[in-house]
Amino acid sequence: MKRDASIALVLFALVALLPLSGEAYWMRLGTTMLMYGVLAMSWNFIGGMAGYPSFAVAAFFGLGAYAGAVAQKFGVPMGFAWVGAGLLALVFAALLGVALLRLRGHYFAIASLVVAEVLRELVNSMTGLTGGGMGLNLPIPAMASVDAQARFFFYVMLLLAAVTFTAMLITANSKLGFGLRCIQQNESAADMLGVDTTFYKVSAFMLSGVFVGVAGAVYASWVYYIEPPDVFDVLYSVKAIVMVLLGGAGSMFGPLVGAAAFLSLEELVWRNYLEVHTGVLGLMIVLLVLFLPKGLISLSQRLGRRGKLR
Amino acid sequence: MSALLELSSVTRRFGGLRAVSDVTLSVPQGEVLGLIGPNGAGKTTLVNVITGVHPASAGKVRFAGEDITRVRPYQAARRGIARTFQIVQPFPGMTVLENVAAAAMFAGGLSYGQRARDEALQHLRFVGLAEVANSNAAALTLAMRKRLEFAKGLAMRPKLLLLDEVNAGLNAAEVDQALELIRAIAARGVTVLIIEHLMKVVLSLCSRIAVLHHGELIAAGAPQAIIEDPRVIQAYLGKRYARAQAGAHG
Ligand SMILES: Nc1ncnc2c1ncn2[C@@H]1O[C@H](COP(=O)(O)OP(=O)(O)OP(=O)(O)O)[C@@H](O)[C@H]1O
Ligand SMILES: [Mg+2]
Numbered sequence: 001m002k003r004d005a006s007i008a009l010v011l012f013a014l015v016a017l018l019p020l021s022g023e024a025y026w027m028r029l030g031t032t033m034l035m036y037g038v039l040a041m042s043w044n045f046i047g048g049m050a051g052y053p054s055f056a057v058a059a060f061f062g063l064g065a066y067a068g069a070v071a072q073k074f075g076v077p078m079g080f081a082w083v084g085a086g087l088l089a090l091v092f093a094a095l096l097g098v099a100l101l102r103l104r105g106h107y108f109a110i111a112s113l114v115v116a117e118v119l120r121e122l123v124n125s126m127t128g129l130t131g132g133g134m135g136l137n138l139p140i141p142a143m144a145s146v147d148a149q150a151r152f153f154f155y156v157m158l159l160l161a162a163v164t165f166t167a168m169l170i171t172a173n174s175k176l177g178f179g180l181r182c183i184q185q186n187e188s189a190a191d192m193l194g195v196d197t198t199f200y201k202v203s204a205f206m207l208s209g210v211f212v213g214v215a216g217a218v219y220a221s222w223v224y225y226i227e228p229p230d231v232f233d234v235l236y237s238v239k240a241i242v243m244v245l246l247g248g249a250g251s252m253f254g255p256l257v258g259a260a261a262f263l264s265l266e267e268l269v270w271r272n273y274l275e276v277h278t279g280v281l282g283l284m285i286v287l288l289v290l291f292l293p294k295g296l297i298s299l300s301q302r303l304g305r306r307g308k309l310r
Numbered sequence: 311m312s313a314l315l316e317l318s319s320v321t322r323r324f325g326g327l328r329a330v331s332d333v334t335l336s337v338p339q340g341e342v343l344g345l346i347g348p349n350g351a352g353k354t355t356l357v358n359v360i361t362g363v364h365p366a367s368a369g370k371v372r373f374a375g376e377d378i379t380r381v382r383p384y385q386a387a388r389r390g391i392a393r394t395f396q397i398v399q400p401f402p403g404m405t406v407l408e409n410v411a412a413a414a415m416f417a418g419g420l421s422y423g424q425r426a427r428d429e430a431l432q433h434l435r436f437v438g439l440a441e442v443a444n445s446n447a448a449a450l451t452l453a454m455r456k457r458l459e460f461a462k463g464l465a466m467r468p469k470l471l472l473l474d475e476v477n478a479g480l481n482a483a484e485v486d487q488a489l490e491l492i493r494a495i496a497a498r499g500v501t502v503l504i505i506e507h508l509m510k511v512v513l514s515l516c517s518r519i520a521v522l523h524h525g526e527l528i529a530a531g532a533p534q535a536i537i538e539d540p541r542v543i544q545a546y547l548g549k550r551y552a553r554a555q556a557g558a559h560g
Contacts, residue, residue, distance in 0.1 A: 175415060175422035182412050185401035192361065192395075194387035194417030194466065 001173045004252045012162050019151050027150040033263050034157035038215045040243040040255035041164045046208040048250040051184030055113035055237040060089045060212035062232035068217025069136045082217040089213020090206050097205035120232035135227030153222045164211040248295025257296050314339045314501050320369035322359050329355040331525035342502045344516035348546050352525040353505045357472045362386045387417040392468035394459040396475045402448035409447050410461045417466035433461040453484040473504040
């Protein structure tokens with residue numbers, strides 16, 4: 001645990017230097033990577049640790065985005081709106097978890113997939129509050145320059161990523177994380193062994209919701225205009241899952257590595273194969289997951305072992 | 311002796327099937343009770359009723375003086391009811407030590423950390439698995455996995471240990487080892503209910519035997535009385551067994 005914490009500290013400190021580049025492009029990419037890092041790490045709680053293939057990331061993200069936006073519309077200061085969005089996602093995850101986590105495997109996956117659709121329709125129909133299909137404008141934060149604004153949101157995402165990582169590290173090295181591993185391995189055996197499976201699964205689901213909720217709210221402020229199909233996009237769920245699988249499920253750095261690798265690939269492929277980029281990207285990811293089933297992170301472990309001269 | 315476990319008129323239905331039918335049975339503290347009966351008699355179902363996996367459709371289960379008819383499996387585990395599975399179920403992706411430590415933490419009430427691991431290792435020494443403590447649980451042989459089940463059961467600090475065919479699939483030498491282990495566990499004061507097809511094992515371990523047939527308790531009593539009971543011979547032991555017994559007696 002200490003080792004992981006030190007590595008993370010160095011990693012986050014290095015990332016914090018990125019604004020020195022001064023390039024808007026790198027700032028935007030960095031902020032996006034950190035945001036997806038938060039999404040992927042969050043999915044790791046329920047998908048990686050507990051083994052429940054959740055597609056609810058998009059639901060938490062959209063909920064957070066709209067909660068933050070609506071709160072600011074009613075004059076709540078930005079920071080409070082973000083925290084409030086996280087708390088709302090936390091409560092929503094608890095209620096949703098109690099209802100959905102009775103289902104297992106595909107059934108759970110499908111049920112969690114539908115949640116974002118339902119929320120989107122709800123937001124669409126509540127025109128008075130949310131602007132419906134017209135979308136919602138957010139106040140533009142009063143800042144000295146466009147650059148200062150970019151830096152601000154970059155550091156906010158960095159902080160959120162660091163908090164999410166810390167929560168993940170603490171969870172993985174606690175009774176909660178151990179119990180989740182038992183559930184992932186064999187749920188009924190875990191139950192027989194004294195694990196309160198419902199409580200543990202709902203806790204994992206809440207952890208997988210809260211930071212995504214904040215990320216959604218921060219995202220809304222960052223782009224200062226949101227509409228239902230944008231923030232309730234199922235791709236948020238799919239990408240988070242692919243990133244974790246790409247990086248290495250159940251490992252500490254897998255989600256972050258996966259997020260960085262995925263977005264780098266996406267940028268690269270998008271620039272070079274403009275016409276067919278989704279196809280090429282999909283193919284590369286399938287190959288990677290096929291040939292590195294334990295994710296990119298297993299490469300470093302393999303090299304590390306060789307380096308130890310045993 | 312006060313009764314640790316009391317079943318009163320327990321019935322468990324699966325659709326139209328009465329897998330356990332109106333069973334009344336009490337197990338005193340410290341007893342080693344054998345539960346026998348033909349395939350499909352309802353033995354495993356009775357264990358599932360006691361542990362809350364398939365709660366009773368009717369009747370009451372009391373444990374240590376409290377009503378546990380409706381408790382969930384994890385609650386039964388925390389109250390001190392441990393079971394082994396007819397089909398062994400380790401956490402395959404964890405080490406042998408972690409498997410036992412999980413039992414010590416979640417049912418045994420220890421917190422996460424070194425103490426749970428130390429205690430797990432003690433139990434592994436007791437069942438003779440200390441050498442493989444850090445191996446993957448999936449890599450164990452069947453006999454070792456059964457012993458792992460014992461270690462997990464002990465780590466739960468049970469008052470009552472339910473053993474469901476722990477000897478199935480073991481060779482004669484392995485069965486003898488398991489017998490030793492069960493005796494040692496009983497000697498610690500743990501009440502044991504053992505489901506077993508090998509009469510040799512039942513007779514050498516149990517102070518009392520209960521017989522299930524089509525979900526009903528058809529007999530319960532001292533081993534000698536049970537093997538001579540005509541209903542038990544008819545339903546389970548069979549004529550050949552009776553004749554062999556008669557021959558052995560003279
Ligand atoms: N979950 C279930 N759903 C439906 N029927 C079940 C279920 N569990 C057991 N049964 C039925 O209940 C009856 C008793 O089964 P049980 O497994 O308790 O028998 P058993 O005495 O343990 O047999 P064996 O010696 O083969 O292990 C059987 O007819 C079985 O098919
Ligand atoms: Mg059985």
